[in-house]
Amino acid sequence: MSDNLSRQGTRPAFRAWRARRPFWGGLLLALGGAEILLTEKVSLKVAMHFGMQGVTGYLLPVVMLLCGLLILFSPGQRLFYSIVGILCTLGSWLTSNLGGFFIGLLLGIAGSCMTFGWLPDQEPRSERRRRKREAKTATKTELQHQA
Numbered sequence: 001m002s003d004n005l006s007r008q009g010t011r012p013a014f015r016a017w018r019a020r021r022p023f024w025g026g027l028l029l030a031l032g033g034a035e036i037l038l039t040e041k042v043s044l045k046v047a048m049h050f051g052m053q054g055v056t057g058y059l060l061p062v063v064m065l066l067c068g069l070l071i072l073f074s075p076g077q078r079l080f081y082s083i084v085g086i087l088c089t090l091g092s093w094l095t096s097n098l099g100g101f102f103i104g105l106l107l108g109i110a111g112s113c114m115t116f117g118w119l120p121d122q123e124p125r126s127e128r129r130r131r132k133r134e135a136k137t138a139t140k141t142e143l144q145h146q147a
Helices: 002-008 010-019 023-038 044-050 052-073 075-095 097-101 103-117 125-146
Strands: none
Touching: 023 052, 023 075, 023 097, 023 103, 052 075, 052 103, 075 097, 075 103, 097 103
């Protein structure tokens, strides 16, 4: 494994790892949770004193952050994690400073939606574009030969 990694380089190995999972969706969801968590102004002792409303303000961003990381490292369960992530993101609207002043809210929504829509067996866009171009040129040459 390490011989293969040293021959291949870390950048291509990271690209191959990233291609097998909804990387950007998980990263955005984790960043949204982290941003909401950082915008919390109340210390944890005061939040515990407030009761469930204060604890929920910390709990939802932590669950968002965990869902984002779990999407990155366990992509087989991405649909469940994206649904839990979007529910926590929408819940943070009420419990955590309007979802981290809208920034964490938007990051969480975008990340969850990207993860939910990710397909593991889809070929890269460059291959699809190349096949479309080849098909267009093939139909043009067929039309020219028929005329």
